[in-house]
Amino acid sequence: MTFMAKEILILITNDDGIYAPGILHLKHALKSLGTVIVVAPLVEKSAVGHAITLSDPLRVMEVERDGTFFGYAVNGTPSDCVKLGSRCILKRKPDLVVSGINQGPNTATNIIYSGTVSAAAEGAIMGIPSIAVSIASFTKKEFGFAAKFTRQLAQLVLQKGLPAGTLLNVNVPAVPENEIKGVVVTRQGKGRYEEAFDKRIDPNNRVYYWLTGKRMILDHGDDIDDPVVMQNKISITPIHYDLTDYSFLEELKTWHLPNP
Amino acid sequence: MTFMAKEILILITNDDGIYAPGILHLKHALKSLGTVIVVAPLVEKSAVGHAITLSDPLRVMEVERDGTFFGYAVNGTPSDCVKLGSRCILKRKPDLVVSGINQGPNTATNIIYSGTVSAAAEGAIMGIPSIAVSIASFTKKEFGFAAKFTRQLAQLVLQKGLPAGTLLNVNVPAVPENEIKGVVVTRQGKGRYEEAFDKRIDPNNRVYYWLTGKRMILDHGDDIDDPVVMQNKISITPIHYDLTDYSFLEELKTWHLPNP
Numbered sequence: 001m002t003f004m005a006k007e008i009l010i011l012i013t014n015d016d017g018i019y020a021p022g023i024l025h026l027k028h029a030l031k032s033l034g035t036v037i038v039v040a041p042l043v044e045k046s047a048v049g050h051a052i053t054l055s056d057p058l059r060v061m062e063v064e065r066d067g068t069f070f071g072y073a074v075n076g077t078p079s080d081c082v083k084l085g086s087r088c089i090l091k092r093k094p095d096l097v098v099s100g101i102n103q104g105p106n107t108a109t110n111i112i113y114s115g116t117v118s119a120a121a122e123g124a125i126m127g128i129p130s131i132a133v134s135i136a137s138f139t140k141k142e143f144g145f146a147a148k149f150t151r152q153l154a155q156l157v158l159q160k161g162l163p164a165g166t167l168l169n170v171n172v173p174a175v176p177e178n179e180i181k182g183v184v185v186t187r188q189g190k191g192r193y194e195e196a197f198d199k200r201i202d203p204n205n206r207v208y209y210w211l212t213g214k215r216m217i218l219d220h221g222d223d224i225d226d227p228v229v230m231q232n233k234i235s236i237t238p239i240h241y242d243l244t245d246y247s248f249l250e251e252l253k254t255w256h257l258p259n260p
Numbered sequence: 261m262t263f264m265a266k267e268i269l270i271l272i273t274n275d276d277g278i279y280a281p282g283i284l285h286l287k288h289a290l291k292s293l294g295t296v297i298v299v300a301p302l303v304e305k306s307a308v309g310h311a312i313t314l315s316d317p318l319r320v321m322e323v324e325r326d327g328t329f330f331g332y333a334v335n336g337t338p339s340d341c342v343k344l345g346s347r348c349i350l351k352r353k354p355d356l357v358v359s360g361i362n363q364g365p366n367t368a369t370n371i372i373y374s375g376t377v378s379a380a381a382e383g384a385i386m387g388i389p390s391i392a393v394s395i396a397s398f399t400k401k402e403f404g405f406a407a408k409f410t411r412q413l414a415q416l417v418l419q420k421g422l423p424a425g426t427l428l429n430v431n432v433p434a435v436p437e438n439e440i441k442g443v444v445v446t447r448q449g450k451g452r453y454e455e456a457f458d459k460r461i462d463p464n465n466r467v468y469y470w471l472t473g474k475r476m477i478l479d480h481g482d483d484i485d486d487p488v489v490m491q492n493k494i495s496i497t498p499i500h501y502d503l504t505d506y507s508f509l510e511e512l513k514t515w516h517l518p519n520p
Contacts, residue, residue, distance in 0.1 A: 044315075046315075047312045047313075047314045048308075048309070048311045049308070049309035049310030049311045049339075049378065050309030050310065050373050051308045051373075052373055053307075054306065055304075055306075057460075057469060057470055058470075059466070059468050060467070060469075079309075079373075084469060084471075087457055088457050109501055111503065112310045112378075112381065112501055112503075113311075113312055113339075125452055145520070149518060149520065152518035153517070153518060156515065156517070163507075163508050165450070166505045166508050168512075182520070183517050183518070183519050185509060185513045185517075187506070188502055188504045190425070195343050196347065197318075197347055197348050199348065202317075206319070208317035208318065208319050209317060209318040209319070209344060210318075211313060211314055211318065211344075234520070236512070238504065238508045238509055238512050239503040239505055240503060240505040240508075241369055241372055241503065242447075242450075243371065243372075243499040243500060243501065244447040244498065244499060245423070245498040245499055245500040246447070248422075248426050248498045249447065252445045252498050253445045255416065255420065257413070257416070257443050257496065258409060258412035258413060258416070258443065260405070260440045260442070260443065
């Protein structure tokens with residue numbers, strides 16, 4: 001048995017909630033790499049983006065799964081979990097944040113709504129190497145290979161580190177290992193939801209709306225997230241949060257802006 | 261009186277809620293440019309990021325201010341307001357989305373949490389020229405000049421358009437017009453909140469936490485949002501949602517990624 005001068009500390013979270021199947025697979029897969037602490041939303045928090053909880057107090061609950069201690073549930077968002085986990089629940093800042101495994105792809109423009117990606121972004125902004133992992137199906141429970149791949153990738157990230165502020169957004173096809181065709185470093189596509197609203201009348205004769213929509217894949221190309229996943233390849237996109245549109249910045253300087 | 265073949269249609273929203281002072285100033289300032297429709301959250305929705313409401317029905321209420329019809333309140337987030345406003349409340353897609361005027365700066369890394377900026381992002385993603393406006397004080401109610409400047413900028417944007425997917429993030433110093441020192445096209449800074457949690461015990465002896473923190477301005481430079489605003493200049497940052505970290509992408513390709 002080797003003596004480890006410093007134990008590796010990994011914080012796991014998600015946006016499907018602490019009782020979701022994906023986070024169970026993730027915890028089991030990563031436990032051979034170090035101490036794995038789960039801090040995840042008590043209930044599903046999909047499509048919350050970078051929401052953080054300012055106007056309500058946060059509470060932490062210890063949660064069991066399969067009769068043993070599984071992790072800490074927070075009555076907040078995935079971003080809250082990473083902040084509160086790193087600052088208050090773990091004894092020190094973790095060496096790695098892994099968010100997932102999300103049920104459903106997090107690709108293209110839609111990642112801005114993703115709690116899974118936002119949690120990893122929170123880690124990246126705190127200077128912690130961070131990974132967001134999703135399987136590209138809303139229904140198929142094919143977490144097994146994604147979990148195994150995440151362990152291999154996490155090991156590499158622990159060795160090599162990531163630039164401060166940058167995370168890896170990983171989308172794994174929801175198929176068994178023998179159907180996976182490879183792994184590609186990609187850029188984020190331009191696809192988005194074409195949303196619609198389902199207008200209904202409640203029993204009290206009042207109008208209400210449900211947000212609904214259709215995923216539009218607008219990209220073609222062997223280096224873009226959605227098309228890569230559709231070829232049964234794993235997509236890894238390095239993302240950061242400098243949102244400046246540098247290509248338009250120079251043109252904007254030539255505008256005759258109102259000048260007080 | 262000139263005949264307008266097509267009336268300009270402007271959607272206004274915010275994240276401070278439909279009863280906030282900033283949105284009142286904004287509506288008054290923009291009404292000379294066309295038909296202005298307010299669709300805003302019923303209650304304050306700060307720090308919600310790009311959150312959208314999938315698990316609850318949305319409702320729309322007509323709201324009066326000063327005894328006359330002011331706009332439509334939605335029981336959702338700023339992003340919901342832009343989606344629902346554009347698709348269901350307005351007769352057609354608006355020509356411009358303006359979000360604000362926010363009480364408090366939206367600069368640097370912190371814009372990822374901003375409902376104000378996210379609402380404008382929603383517009384930009386739908387292909388509508390969009391502007392987010394904030395005044396750089398959490399307390400001073402200096403909306404007058406910011407509203408006037410926004411009208412001038414909005415007029416320019418209506419004339420020239422913006423690239424699809426790009427919005428303008430505007431931060432105005434919270435001072436009277438005669439103290440404003442100019443206007444600068446900027447890039448997004450790297451400043452962020454250094455968060456902390458205030459741990460307390462409730463009357464039932466249970467622990468709870470309040471998220472708190474300190475704004476850290478980490479940037480220096482005459483072309484970065486925070487330092488520009490601190491010089492009493494208006495900052496205009498063009499932002500978009502291609503989050504790909506292109507500078508790291510090539511390096512990541514050289515990694516020996518696990519390859520199934």
